Amino acid sequence: MATYTITLNDNSKNNKALLTYLQQLGVRIQKIGQKRTTGLQKSLEDIDAGRVYEAKDMDDLIAQLKA
Numbered sequence: 001m002a003t004y005t006i007t008l009n010d011n012s013k014n015n016k017a018l019l020t021y022l023q024q025l026g027v028r029i030q031k032i033g034q035k036r037t038t039g040l041q042k043s044l045e046d047i048d049a050g051r052v053y054e055a056k057d058m059d060d061l062i063a064q065l066k067a
Helices: 013-024 039-049 058-066
Strands: none
């Protein structure tokens, strides 16, 4: 048995009809929710990717931004 992945918009009538048709054919459908990232998760990803900056004070930060 082969496995296929299809991405559909839930709001479309045609896509809902397609899902209904596939279910009638006996196709097993697995809905996978979207990955929701919190602000903390995004921050940790930024740290891992090296998208962080350090400054001693506000003047140092402004100097880094101008450079």
